[in-house]
Amino acid sequence: MREKEYLGSCHCGNVQFKIVTDAPELTTCDCSICVKKNAVMVKVHESNFQLIKGKDSLTEYQFHTKTARHFFCKVCGIYPFHRKRVSPDFFGINIFCLEGFSTEGIPVRATIGAGMP
Structure with a gap:
């Protein structure tokens, strides 16, 4: 997949953001909040x-x-993104907040957060 720009927002639209990604993989996490x-x-x-x-x-x-910083909209409560614990110079973006993002053909990797020290 080539790099593409996506617009994202929370449900009410008060939080809006833009990302650029080639989306090599998607992740889920088994930590208590995810x-x-x-x-x-x-x-x-x-x-x-x-x-x-x-x-x-x-x-x-x-x-x-x-270490991880999870962000939520104060108005609608939606989680749009977080700063990652293991790599704090990266964001984990909630793909369901992205406009026109298709998961077709993108592998999903389950990450282990619950077992992290």
Whole structure:
């Protein structure tokens, strides 16, 4: 897949962002928060992520080591993205928040978050 630009947003539209990715794989995670939010994510380097609108509409949640930074819209509660724990210069983007993103032909890798020290 070639690199492509995608626009993303929360449900109410207060948080809007743009990413560029070639989406080599999608991931799921078995940590306690990812299981509950049931997200499928694409990993994007911070240089390929731009928050367009809604910084003030975001709220942040951290737990355990307080390294990963999970962001949610304060208005509608949707999780659009998070800064990753193992690679904090990358974002995990909720693919269901992306406009026109197709999962067809993209492998999904299950990551192990619950067993991380």
